[in-house]
Amino acid sequence: xxxxxxxxxxxxxxxxxxxxxxxxxxxxxxxxxxxxxxxxxxxxxxxxxxxxxxxxxxxxxxxxxxxxxxxxxxxxxxxxxxxxxxxxxxxxxxxxxxxxxxxxx
Numbered sequence: 001x002x003x004x005x006x007x008x009x010x011x012x013x014x015x016x017x018x019x020x021x022x023x024x025x026x027x028x029x030x031x032x033x034x035x036x037x038x039x040x041x042x043x044x045x046x047x048x049x050x051x052x053x054x055x056x057x058x059x060x061x062x063x064x065x066x067x068x069x070x071x072x073x074x075x076x077x078x079x080x081x082x083x084x085x086x087x088x089x090x091x092x093x094x095x096x097x098x099x100x101x102x103x104x105x
Contacts, residue, residue, distance in 0.1 A: 003077035
């Protein structure tokens with residue numbers, strides 16, 4: 001069952017195990033979350049986004065789950081959401097600027 005949230009200017013959902021995945025938007029930015037094995041990553045890109053914009057032009061935050069080698073794959077969705085929120089906050093506080101130009105797909 002997906003874990004969804006929506007507030008003014010912010011929405012998204014998380015779902016699955018092995019990997020845990022999620023995506024959403026806020027303002028002109030999009031985010032994508034993935035947790036597999038012991039690692040998790042949050043990518044942030046300006047709209048319009050695509051894999052290229054996330055991987056080549058986006059901002060990312062990565063981490064590991066130290067409990068077991070597969071811990072991130074089985075991460076509770078509420079924990080994943082906390083990582084997304086913390087990552088968005090870190091991105092906003094970093095002062096990083098992402099281009100809103102359309103990148104080739």
